[in-house]
Amino acid sequence: MKVLSRSEEEVLLNQLKQNARINCASLIQEFIDCNTGKVFSVVWSCRRQLKAMNNCLNNL
Numbered sequence: 001m002k003v004l005s006r007s008e009e010e011v012l013l014n015q016l017k018q019n020a021r022i023n024c025a026s027l028i029q030e031f032i033d034c035n036t037g038k039v040f041s042v043v044w045s046c047r048r049q050l051k052a053m054n055n056c057l058n059n060l
Helices: 006-023 025-035 047-058
Strands: none
Touching: 006 025, 006 047, 025 047
C-alpha cells in the first residue's frame, strides 16, 4: 500500500471536488437559485434543495 504525499493528496482532493461540481451542477444551481434574495429564510425554504445537493455531493 502506497502512502500519498501531501501534494498528491491535494491533487486528488481537487480532482474529486471538480468531479463533484460537474456531476452535481444542476442541483448546485437549484440551491443557488433558491437562495437568491433570501437571508434567514434560506434555512427552511431551501431545505429540499440543500438536502438533494448534499446527497449528490456525498455519494460521489
